[in-house]
């Protein structure tokens with residue numbers, strides 16, 4: 358809008374300057390000056406119109422009012438200019454008619470030949486219809502009259518020619534002005550379009566600025582989105598990797614069960630068949646391994662189940678490439694028997710199976726279920742040591758059933774959900790070596806007979822089952838569940854999951870200073886088995902007494918296993 362105002366100002370000044378020039382000598386001013394003024398006035402008029410139109414679009418009221426005032430002033434000036442121009446043109450016409458009349462009436466013959474005389478035209482006709490014949494004037498005029506007539510004819514001819522030429526010049530001038538006007542119109546049109554474009558761009562600029570502002574705001578959302586997408590993609594990728602790893606790990610997760618056809622072996626194998634982390638289930642028993650495998654193999658999960666023949670080759674093939682080896686092989690208790698009473702039978706079974714495992718799959722995690730765990734674990738350890746493949750991080754005595762029982766029993770006393778109950782059970786896995794730490798449970802205040810009864814039940818809960826089964830064996834189903842849970846925890850830890858903690862009887866530093874190399878406590882599991890052995894933690898006086906009693910028996914149980922291997926390598 359400012360450029361239009363400046364343009365109008367310049368045009369107005371130019372018109373004023375031309376009018377001043379015109380007014381100095383209206384009679385002699387050139388027709389071109391008049392044409393220029395006329396064209397300038399019409400241009401000024403159009404510029405004012407444009408400025409007026411644009412000022413109506415002005416959004417700021419103060420600016421718009423200022424523009425309206427300017428338009429008003431310009432229009433007043435334009436009216437003045439036109440009036441002045443009309444007046445000057447009239448003056449010029451009047452002056453010219455006076456000049457023409459004077460010239461027409463004031464011509465003399467002697468002027469005809471003068472060089473500066475514009476009427477001196479040798480081409481003019483020399484004869485005239487009025488020319489005197491030799492016999493005298495045709496209508497009776499004398500010679501002087503003839504000269505005057507000749508002069509008048511010449512002047513008439515001059516006027517005719519001059520007028521024609523002047524009309525011609527004016528026509529050309531008008532044509533040029535019209536052409537210029539046209540060009541100016543084109544330029545003005547272009548200018549209008551440019552202004553329009555500028556306006557549009559102005560609006561678009563605002564829009565663009567708004568969009569840019571939004572874009573800057575959105576940029577964070579965008580980058581946040583990108584970060585989120587990247588994070589989600591990464592998580593998905595990790596999950597995918599984890600699953601892929603899980604799949605590959607489960608594909609590589611061959612799990613062997615030795616004693617698979619027994620009371621524990623069968624339900625344990627069933628639960629492992631249902632575990633997607635297990636890809637290959639290898640079942641071995643001195644009786645009925647292939648039958649159990651055939652049965653389980655019909656379950657519609659992806660893992661393969663293979664039952665191996667009860668011979669050395671079958672055992673070796675079963676163990677080969679296993680990641681986890683579970684050993685529930687052995688004889689169970691009968692009513693009135695302690696776990697230690699099983700030693701004589703089960704020690705040799707476990708020793709022999711350990712030998713095979715140390716040779717066929719020395720890197721596998723060995724989970725000993727066969728009782729007495731307090732002794733069978735040291736037996737495996739001694740066998741592995743003898744074979745030079747002992748890795749204390751990969752040997753576990755399965756005491757999971759003790760914590761399973763403890764959480765269930767305490768929930769029965771407290772009438773709570775056993776899933777929310779966690780009772781640390783430390784020590785070993787037989788009688789008084791089983792030490793529940795109720796002070797570290799959700800019910801630290803349990804005391805008196807309730808506590809005594811609860812602790813006793815946890816320590817000797819297995820006897821309930823043995824008694825109830827009345828000679829048909831000991832705990833099998835609950836043990837299968839506990840064994841499957843421990844295997845699952847180990848596989849989770851092996852597949853990268855952190856913070857997987859299970860209580861288990863392992864080669865432990867906690868009481869080594871008292872000559873007790875194995876002890877059950879909370880153990881964090883990792884890809885290589887034992888990741889971290891948690892200490893027993895704060896115990897009360899009552900629990901300390903339990904621990905003291907535990908350590909005495911535990912030491913003997915461990916030593917018994919060690920001694921057995923030494924005596925029976």
Ligand SMILES: NC(=O)c1ccc[n+]([C@@H]2O[C@H](COP(=O)([O-])OP(=O)(O)OC[C@H]3O[C@@H](n4cnc5c(N)ncnc54)[C@H](O)[C@@H]3O)[C@@H](O)[C@H]2O)c1
Nearest residue numbers: 616618619620621642643685686687688689726727728836
């Ligand atoms: N750790 C625990 O918490 C816990 C709990 C309950 C039972 N157990 C123990 O688990 C063991 C198994 O109990 P169960 O009830 O399944 O007994 P079971 O008799 O029902 O089954 C034992 C199986 O082991 C097989 N077996 C025996 N010798 C073998 C050998 N040399 N190689 C391969 N297989 C062999 C038998 O054929 C039988 O199928 C017992 O020692 C029992 O005390 C431990």
